[in-house]
Amino acid sequence: NAGVTQTPKFRILKIGQSMTLQCTQDMNHNYMYWYRQDPGMGLKLIYYSVGAGITDKGEVPNGYNVSRSTTEDFPLRLELAAPSQTSVYFCASSEGYGYTFGSGTRLTVV
């Protein structure tokens, strides 16, 4: 049982480049989330989805976009990468408060 799979695990981007962080879950969960964790900080919610076709902004959505065309997939798009987006990104899914997290994507913008 794979749970929540995130790709890539590591990525270095140049300022102004774009990329998509992939997230797939195989538990048929309706709820999916993207969080970022900066050094010494807690996890901050970027975007979330309550089901296919429905997404909404979290606490720190600026600079990001999401889509949810299927129950399984919830990709996070960075359009114009900035140094402030250097962080570890976690995708999670749930059917309640006990989230299942992926192992994270460590992104560095230089």
Next chain:
Amino acid sequence: DQQVKQNSPSLSVQEGRISILNCDYTNSMFDYFLWYKKYPAEGPTFLISISSIKDKNEDGRFTVFLNKSAKHLSLHIVPSQPGDSAVYFCAATYSGAGSYQLTFGKGTKLSVIP
């Protein structure tokens, strides 16, 4: 404005002793609280939770206590084991929000010394 605060960045405890991790919250709307555990290079994993209608919840070696009047909760690990060494995040939510969004603290790094 931090709504969930974990004021101790780190804690060291001898193996076999009790570990007590603390968490304070400021939002009176929060009515459900969780603890997550995170190892390096892994995502957080759910550990234990408590609803505001209770003041204590136990699961094996882990117990969470909630003091609503003080807006304070704590996680007790007894006895502590080296495998418990990890970062522990406190999280809180308002169950009426309908989307299971969580607000996380900054985490406390627990080191259990053999």
